[in-house]
Amino acid sequence: MRLAAVNRAALALGLAPGLSLADARAREPMLGIADDDAGADARLLERIADGCDRYTPMVALDPPDGLILDISGCAHLFGGEAALQDDLVGRLGRLGMTVRSALADTPDAAHALARYDKSFQPSPEGEALMHLPVEALELDGEETTALRRAGLKRLADLEARPSQVLAARFGEAAGDKLRRIAGGRDVRITARRPQPALMLERRFAEPIGRTEAALAAIGELAAQAARRMEKAHQGGRRFEAQLFRTDGLVRALRIETGLPVRDVAVVMRLFDERLAALSDPVDPGFGFDLVRLSVPAFEALAPLQLPLEGGAVAEGELAQLLDRLSTRLGRNRVRRLAPQDSHIPEQAAFAFPAIEPAPPGQWPEAEAGEPPLRPTHIFDPPQLIDVLAGVPDGPPQRFRWRRELHEVTLAEGPERIGALWWRRADNAGLSRDYYRVEDRKGRRFWLFRLGLYGREAKAPAWYIHGLFA
Amino acid sequence: MNESPDIMAVLRARVSAIEGPTPTGAALFALGGAMLDAQLGGGLPKGRLHELFAGEEDDRAAMAGAALMLALQAAGGRAGAGPVLWLRQDGGVRSAGALYGPGLVELGFDPARLIEVVAPDEAALLRAAGDAVRCPQLGALLVEPWKAARGLDLTASRRLAVAAEKSGVTVLILRAGAKPGPSAAYSRWRVRSLGSAPLEAGAPGHPAIEMELLRHRGGLEGLHAWLEWNRDEHVFRHLFREAPLSGAGLPLPAGGPAGAGDPGGSATDRLSA
Numbered sequence: 258m259r260l261a262a263v264n265r266a267a268l269a270l271g272l273a274p275g276l277s278l279a280d281a282r283a284r285e286p287m288l289g290i291a292d293d294d295a296g297a298d299a300r301l302l303e304r305i306a307d308g309c310d311r312y313t314p315m316v317a318l319d320p321p322d323g324l325i326l327d328i329s330g331c332a333h334l335f336g337g338e339a340a341l342q343d344d345l346v347g348r349l350g351r352l353g354m355t356v357r358s359a360l361a362d363t364p365d366a367a368h369a370l371a372r373y374d375k376s377f378q379p380s381p382e383g384e385a386l387m388h389l390p391v392e393a394l395e396l397d398g399e400e401t402t403a404l405r406r407a408g409l410k411r412l413a414d415l416e417a418r419p420s421q422v423l424a425a426r427f428g429e430a431a432g433d434k435l436r437r438i439a440g441g442r443d444v445r446i447t448a449r450r451p452q453p454a455l456m457l458e459r460r461f462a463e464p465i466g467r468t469e470a471a472l473a474a475i476g477e478l479a480a481q482a483a484r485r486m487e488k489a490h491q492g493g494r495r496f497e498a499q500l501f502r503t504d505g506l507v508r509a510l511r512i513e514t515g516l517p518v519r520d521v522a523v524v525m526r527l528f529d530e531r532l533a534a535l536s537d538p539v540d541p542g543f544g545f546d547l548v549r550l551s552v553p554a555f556e557a558l559a560p561l562q563l564p565l566e567g568g569a570v571a572e573g574e575l576a577q578l579l580d581r582l583s584t585r586l587g588r589n590r591v592r593r594l595a596p597q598d599s600h601i602p603e604q605a606a607f608a609f610p611a612i613e614p615a616p617p618g619q620w621p622e623a624e625a626g627e628p629p630l631r632p633t634h635i636f637d638p639p640q641l642i643d644v645l646a647g648v649p650d651g652p653p654q655r656f657r658w659r660r661e662l663h664e665v666t667l668a669e670g671p672e673r674i675g676a677l678w679w680r681r682a683d684n685a686g687l688s689r690d691y692y693r694v695e696d697r698k699g700r701r702f703w704l705f706r707l708g709l710y711g712r713e714a715k716a717p718a719w720y721i722h723g724l725f726a
Numbered sequence: 727m728n729e730s731p732d733i734m735a736v737l738r739a740r741v742s743a744i745e746g747p748t749p750t751g752a753a754l755f756a757l758g759g760a761m762l763d764a765q766l767g768g769g770l771p772k773g774r775l776h777e778l779f780a781g782e783e784d785d786r787a788a789m790a791g792a793a794l795m796l797a798l799q800a801a802g803g804r805a806g807a808g809p810v811l812w813l814r815q816d817g818g819v820r821s822a823g824a825l826y827g828p829g830l831v832e833l834g835f836d837p838a839r840l841i842e843v844v845a846p847d848e849a850a851l852l853r854a855a856g857d858a859v860r861c862p863q864l865g866a867l868l869v870e871p872w873k874a875a876r877g878l879d880l881t882a883s884r885r886l887a888v889a890a891e892k893s894g895v896t897v898l899i900l901r902a903g904a905k906p907g908p909s910a911a912y913s914r915w916r917v918r919s920l921g922s923a924p925l926e927a928g929a930p931g932h933p934a935i936e937m938e939l940l941r942h943r944g945g946l947e948g949l950h951a952w953l954e955w956n957r958d959e960h961v962f963r964h965l966f967r968e969a970p971l972s973g974a975g976l977p978l979p980a981g982g983p984a985g986a987g988d989p990g991g992s993a994t995d996r997l998s999a
Contacts, residue, residue: 574861574862574863575809575861575863575864578857578858578861579841581857582843582854582857582858585850585853585854586843586844586845586846586850586854590843590844590845590846591841591842591843592841592842592843592844593837593838593840593841593842594825594827594830594837594838594840594842595827596827596828596837602828605827605828606826606827606828606837608824608842611841615838620827620828620831620836620837620838621828621831622831623831623832623834623957625958626958628922628925628929628930628931628932628933629829629832629833629932629933629957630832631826631828631829631831631832632787632823632826632829633787633790633791633794633825633826633829633830633832633833634787634790634822634823634824634825634826634829635823635824635825635826635829636823636824637823637824661784666921667921667922667924667928667929667930667931668928668929668930669925669927669928669929669930693929693930694930695921695922695930697921698782698784698919698921699788699918699919699920699921699922699934700784700785700787700788700919701787701919701922701930701933723823723826723829724786724787724822724823725787725791725829725930725933726787726788726790726791726792726794726795726833726933726935726955
C-alpha cells in the first residue's frame with residue numbers, strides 16, 4: 258500500500274505521495290491514515306461544485322480535484338473578479354479546505370496557473386503564463402523529459418520557437434496545448450447543468466434560519482417567474498428550487514408536472530409536498546443566504562381564460578391530482594399501463610409514470626364470446642408451485658400454492674408460448690405451456706409448465722403466473 | 727306515551743341531518759344484472775362509498791374483478807371517458823400481483839382509462855384517497871388497503887363519504903383482508919368466486935361471482951346474487967345453479983316497479999320475471 262495524498266504536516270515531515278505505507282510508518286509511527294476513496298472524493302467535488310453555483314451557473318468539474326468556473330458577466334455582482342475570487346477562497350477556507358485559485362482568460366490557462374504557478378506573486382497574467390514550467394503542458398513523461406533535455410524549461414522558451422518545429426519534434430499535442438494555455442485559444446467549458454430557460458434568485462443580507470421562510474422567498478420568485486412566463490405564453494413542466502446554505506451545502510428541490518403550469522399556488526403546493534416527502538428533512542444549518550428558482554425548459558401555455566359565468570376551471574384538476582400524488586409518492590408510484598408488442602405475457606404490457614405522455618400503441622381487442630384468456634393480476638416473477646399433472650403434457654390435476662391445496666375441476670390448455678430463441682446464440686430457450694384452470698371453489702388461475710417434458714426439461718417446473726377474476 | 731311519535735320524528739330528523747342528504751337525490755348506476763338492479767331499485771347511488779369484502783383470502787381476485795366491473799358501470803360504461811384511479815399498497819401488489827393490461831381488456835375495461843397508484847403504507851394510501859376523492863373528473867375511485875387497515879375506521883370512511891358526496895365520485899373500497907367493521911359506506915358486499923359454467927372440453931367459462939349484500943342504507947341487506955360477467959355487453963347474467971333463491975323472495979323496493987332499472991339486458995337474463 259502506498260500513500261495517495263498527504264497533508265501539509267506530513268509534507269513537512271518529508272512524506273510524499275507514492276511512498277509505501279510501511280516506509281512512512283517507519284519514519285513516523287504516529288501517522289494517521291485513511292483509505293483512499295475515489296468515489297467519496299468525486300462526491301465531495303460535486304458538492305463543492307453545487308456550492309459554487311452561487312457564483313455562476315457555468316461550473317465544470319476538472320477532476321480529480323479541480324473546478325472551472327466561467328465567471329463572464331458574473332463578477333460585477335460580487336464587486337469585481339478579485340473580490341469574487343477572495344470570496345470563494347475565503348468561503349472554502351472556512352470549511353477547512355486549502356484552495357489554489359487562478360483567474361485567466363481561458364480555462365486551460367486558469368488550470369495551468371492554479372496548478373503549476375509556484376511563484377504565487379501577483380503578476381500580469383500573460384507574464385505568469387510564460388514563467389510556467391513545461392510540465393504545465395501535461396504531456397507524457399517522456400516528452401516532458403525530452404523538452405527539458407532540449408533546454409526548454411519554461412513556456413516562454415517554447416513560445417519563442419516556430420510552432421511547426423515544435424509540432425514536428427514533440428507532436429501535435431504539445432503545440433495545441435501550448436496555444437490553449439498561452440496562445441489565447443479559448444475552449445468553452447461544458448457546464449455541469451444545461452442553462453435553464455429561466456433563473457431567478459434572491460440573496461439575503463443575513464442568512465435566514467427557517468426552511469419555511471426560504472420557501473416563501475421561492476414563492477415570491479415563482480410569482481415573478483409566472484409573470485414572465487405569462488407574458489411569453491409559456492409554462493414549465495419542471496421547476497427546481499435551490500437553497501444555498503452559508504456553509505456551502507446546497508439542497509435542491511425538484512418538482513415535475515404532467516402539463517405545463519405557471520400558477521404560483523400550484524407550483525408552491527408541489528414544493529410543499531416535495532418538502533414533506535423528503536426522507537431526510539432540509540437542515541438549514543447556519544441559515545440560507547441565497548435561494549434560486551429555475552425552470553429548465555419552457556413549453557407553450559396559452560393564457561388562462563376564466564369562464565364568464567364565474568367559478569374555477571375544473572379541467573386541470575385530474576392533472577393536478579396526478580402531479581401532487583407523483584410529487585408526494587414518487588413518479589413511479591403513479592402510473593398508467595401501456596401495451597407493448599410482445600408475445601411473452603409479462604412483456605406485453607408495461608407501466609409508465611402517469612405524468613409522462615402516453616407512448617403509442619394499441620391494446621389487442623378481446624375476442625367476442627370468449628371468456629377472458631389473460632388474467633387481471635399477474636405475478637412478476639411467476640411463483641413456483643407443486644403440481645400433479647399427467648405426463649407428458651396433461652393439464653394440472655391438483656396443485657399447492659401458498660401452502661394450500663387446490664383441486665382442479667376445469668382446465669384449458671396448453672397454450673404454448675415459445676421463448677425468444679432468436680435472441681440467443683444457441684437458439685434455445687424453454688417454451689411455456691399455459692393452462693387456464695379453475696379449482697373446486699371457483700377460483701381461476703393461470704399456470705404454466707416451463708419446458709417441454711423430455712425434450713427441453715427432464716422434470717419441468719410449474720409456476721403460477723396470474724389470477725383471473 | 728302520546729309524545730313518543732314526536733320524539734321518534736325528532737330523532738329521525740336528527741339522524742337524517744347527521745346522515746346528510748337522502749340517497750334518493752343521488753344518480754344511480756345500474757350494476758348490469760337485470761334482477762339485481764330491480765331489487766336494488768335501479769342500482770347503487772353514485773358519489774357514495776361502497777365496500778367490498780372477500781369471502782376468503784383467496785377470493786381477492788374475484789373481489790378485485792367485481793370492483794372493476796362495478797367501477798366500469800359507475801364510470802359510465804364503455805362510452806364514459808371518466809378515468810378510474812386504483813389506489814393500492816405495496817403489500818397488496820406483492821401478494822395479489824400487479825394489474826395486467828391485457829387481462830383488463832379481457833374484462834372489457836380499457837387500460838388507458840386506468841391510473842394505478844401504489845402507496846408505500848396505509849397512511850399514504852388514505853391521504854392519497856382523500857385527495858383523489860375530491861377530483862370530480864374521476865369516474866370511480868378504487869381504494870385497496872392491504873390487510874386489516876385499522877386507519878380506515880368510521881371517521882376516515884365518513885370523511886371519504888362526505889367528500890365523495892360533494893364531488894360525485896363513486897368510491898369502491900376493496901377490503902380483502904379485513905373483517906367488516908363500522909363504516910360510513912352506503913352498501914357493503916361480500917364477494918366470492920363461483921365455479922363458472924364450463925365451456926366445451928371442460929374449459930373454464932366466463933367470470934362468475936357470488937355477491938351478497940351485507941349492509942345497505944336502504945335496508946336491502948341479505949340480497950344474494952350469482953352473477954356471470956358478460957364482457958361484450960357489459961352486463962351480468964344471473965346464474966341459478968345453486969338452488970338457494972333467497973334473493974328472489976325479497977320484497978321489491980317501493981321506489982319503483984320491478985324491472986325499473988333494467989338496462990335492456992333481459993335477453994341475457996335467464997330468469998323470466
